[in-house]
Amino acid sequence: MSRLGSLGARLYRGEAGYDFVGKRFLWYGVSVLITIIAIAGFMIRGLNMGIEFEGGAVFTTPSSQTSVEEAREVAEEVSGHQAIVQELGNDKLRIQVASVETQQADEVRAALAEELGVDQQRINNQLVGPSWGEHIANKAWQGLGIFMVLVVIYLAIAFEWRMAMAALIALIHDLTITVGVYTIVGFEVTPGTVIGLLTILGYSLYDTVVVFDGLKESTKGITKQTAFTYREAANRSLNGTLVRSINTSVVALLPVAGLLFIGGGVLGGGMLNDIALSLFVGLAAGAYSSIFIATPLVVDFKERDPAIQAHNKRVAARRAADARAAARGEKAPARHEDERGGAAADDEDAEPADEPRAPEPAAQGAAGPPRAPGRRQQPVSRQRGRGRPSGSRGGRSGGKRR
Amino acid sequence: MAAPKTGRRSQGSHGRTWRPLLLILTAIAALTGGMFLSGHTTPRLGIDLAGGTSITLEAKTQPGSENAINSTNMDTAVNIIERRVNGLGVQEAEVQTQGDRHIIVNIPKGTDQKTAREQVGTTARLFFRPVLTYEVNEPPAPSPSPSESGDKDKGSGDKDKGDDASGSPSPSETASDEASPGDDATEQGRALSEGLAQADDSPSPPASSPPAETPQPPAEQAPTGQIPADVQKKLDGLDCSDPEERTKIGENAKPTDTVVACDTDGAYKYALGPAEVEGTDVDDASATYDAQQGSGWIVQLEFSDKGSDKFADVTGKLAAQAPPNNQFAIELDGEVVSAPSVDESITGGRAQISGSFNQESAEELANVLSYGALPLSFEESEVTTVSPALGDQQLEAGLIAGAVGLALVIIYLVAYYRGLALVAVVSLMVSGALTYTIMSLLGPGIGFALNLPAVCGAIVAIGITADSFIVYFERIRDEIREGRTLRPAVERGWPRARRTILVSDFVSFLAAAVLFSVTVGKVQGFAFTLGLTTLLDVVVVFLFTKPVMTILARKRFFADGHPWSGLDPRRLGARPPLRGRPRRVAAAGPVNPKEV
Secondary structure, three states: OHHHHHHHHHHHHOOOOOOOOOOHHHHHHHHHHHHHHHHHHHHHOOOEEOHHHHOEEEEEEOOOOOOHHHHHHHHHHHHOOOEEEEEOHHHOEEEEEEOOOHHHHHHHHHHHHHHHOOOHHHOEEEEEOHHHHHHHHHHHHHHHHHHHHHHHHHHHHHOOHHHHHHHHHHHHHHHHHHHHHHHHHOOEEOHHHHHHHHHHHHHHHHHHHHHHHHHHHHOOOHHHOOOOOHHHHHHHHHHHOHHHHHHHHHHHHHHHHHHHHHHHHOOOOOHHHHHHHHHHHHHHHHHHHHHHHHHHHHHHHHOOOHHHHHHHHHHHHHHHHHHHHHHOOOOOHHHHHHHHHHHHHHHHHHOOOOOOOOOOHHHHHHHOOOOOHHHHHOHHHHHHHHHHHHHHHHHHHHHHHO | OHHHHHHHHHHHHHHHHHHHHHHHHHHHHHHHHHHHHHOOOOOOEOHHHHOEEEEEEEEOOOOOOHHHOOHHHHHHHHHHHHHHHHHOOOOOOEEEEEOOOEEEEEEEOOOOHHHHHHHHHOOOOEEEEEEEEEEEOOOOOOOOOHHHHHHOOOOOOOOOHHHHHOOOOOOOOOOOOOOOHHHHOOHHHHHHHHHHHHHOOOOOOOOOOOOOOEOOOOOOEOOOOOOOHHHHHHHHHOOOOOHHHHHHHOOOOOOOOOEEEEEOOOOEEEEEOOOOEEHHHEEEEEEEEEOOOOOEEEEEEEEOHHHHHHHHHHHHHHHOOOOOOOEEEEEEOOEEEEOOEOOOOOOOOEEEEEOOOOHHHHHHHHHHHHOOOOOOOEEEEEEEEEOHHHHHHHHHHHHHHHHHHHHHHHHHHHHHHOHHHHHHHHHHHHHHHHHHHHHHHHHHHHOOOEOHHHHHHHHHHHHHHHHHHHHHHHHHHHHHHOOOOHHHHHHHHHHHHHHHHHHHHHHHHHHHHHHHHHOOOHHHHHHHHHHHHHHHHHHHHHHHHHHHHHHHOOOHHHHOOOOOOOOOOOOOOOOOOOOOOHHHHHHHHHHOOOOO
């Protein structure tokens, strides 16, 4: 933990980090490749739709000595349709018969019960009308559409439209990857899968929202200073929220892994497994996309904004000036002042309600705004300057408030 | 160190900190109390966990009555299905609408599921129609029992009947004693005369036989009365040996149409005039064994006053016709159950249906008829039968999965957050207690049943709930890394964590709400649990986790950054503040960068 903890601290301070934004085209490339594979898989192999979408009957028998072959023969003979028999754990059988009518299903069940020598009541069956799966699928599409519209509107209000668009793209990306995994591996698609897929909507965005929240906070008033560009700020913010983002993803994945383990291992399939499988794939994709795709996309969108472009130029000009000054052997203390003052000002208008008595600028500045990667060389002086007032001041004001 | 300084001040804020805690503890106590008082100490289990049969019915759109699928008709249908199912002695069956066109019928284990299923799907539109002609169907088919015909939904959708059909078996209030035929000049009356006019051409020698209707085996080829050419053509094209065609033919027929129909075993096909008397005119029906005339099990009908007048009137007219036009077809859901000939006007408001009934099928038909016809026809979209053994097993698997998931989360949290994990675990327990009690109370409250997807949703929710704590913990740790001591870190980290939690929980809740509103059945259970737990997550974080953190920040274990507290500034790589926490942390300062 301590190693992780100090890594977390270094990430937080921007002393360590990965240049997510700078290397974004690599990851865009990876994602585009995965998406193409997913779409190709979808086109070529299609999805393996379960009986729930095609209509028919599924029987699950209790443990017995009956072999897969025998069960298939019985089911096919009685129903007159092809039967697919799978063996579940503990000698249980799962028998699927396509396009069976109500009456026939009862007959098949009775025949199976006789073959197995068990009471009819002990054979579970599920009979699905042909329109049911279509109905579920339609509703799922409908839900997907409604949700996407609502969430884009909400995120556009809570953050801004560029973030909303990036989140939407990341979401579609996650869904595509999940569907792609299903086409390529050939997992069966059941209503459970659809439930899982729809849950990804909310969950994948949870992570994205956590990252965006940090991004929004750390780039507020970015144009009021010239120490670093939006891109740098975004990358730092991303590294700062990295631990949080990974932890939330891992913690979200763990219960799903428990479901998957039990659903697949103990029950040998079924709804638990189906929900968990699509959730697991989708959550993993979501964790990846919120870091590697969503935030870099926001940067790309942002850099089309004239205000940000102008700001980038100002930063470049400032850096050129600093470089010249450094070349002349002069230190540039003004730069410090400027950065700190600017950041503090930003932060104050960011959170007026939360901090009724705004603490001194240094304390505020320390909490939020990022430092450019280049700052790393001189942390000590900065630390001294800030640590002292923020420690004492923060301590007292905290005690007073609560 | 800091304690004496802030001791006085924190006295005042004590109440503020404890108030939310008291609130949430009171809420838990109240919910638990309510749970025990109401006697529902466990959540009601769904069919897939308790065992039983779950039937999803979908209302079918009928051409010409697209608006028939509305909430009034759906409610009526639910009412009728409920009474039918319970009329069979099936205990605790529940019938509810879901979405705008689905009805879910849950039949618990241990009841006669097969019968119940047949009852549920039967539309039970009963018509008495005059027989225009009949023919022998060429390839004779095996004969299913009459009641089985009810499985296939058919009959015409006629929304006006919805309200009538829901009427209880008691005599209808509108029934009057007026006997004059003039008063009965309803549409049916007019239809009757039309129907009879068509049949009038054939000679009509009155026959005589017992007053009650008796089934008369039709002759090989009945003389063809005057029937419309298109009906004759339809009749010729009809193949009653195909069960599918048999049910389809009656599907869109209106009571006022001249129709063709098959009998239930597909041996004969009929051309039938417009309906003279309908199922809504039937007050009560019962199954009896007819020992006297040896017709076996029969269903006795008792008409309402109005119905009996109509019936007497019609039978009187029919009796005057020549065979086969003196026959009356009793058509149930588009199939002719029996077609007795009538010899004289039947008064007294009683009739009987005889056919190849056994006790069971007669009782089923009587049950269906006495509760009236469904205002809509339904199709079985999904039928799931789960044996109690599998239900137990699934419940167990769900609980194990939950335990495994929870254990994994706790291990991870302890490994990463150490002492803070305690806060997270207790918060999860609070959240779990709230979820459990609310679910238990919602069982009787709104009919919430915990099914497998709902269990799954609750397990997935462990992650969502724990995520909120992580967001807050990480905020606090960030603040500590800035060099703050714990108490200000807890307070300063909160507003920002709060915003993140609210925004992301809102997105989760939105997903759950959309999922809940557009789906039916199992998916709804999942969405409901997810939405509920997301809401409770916000409640718990605000009213429990935050106040607890505030209180714990006063404890030395956490405030001093004990290595096991998860808040050790050295481990977090905090910048050493030079004041505020003098000795310990300052001493730790130099070690900081190298400390591993």
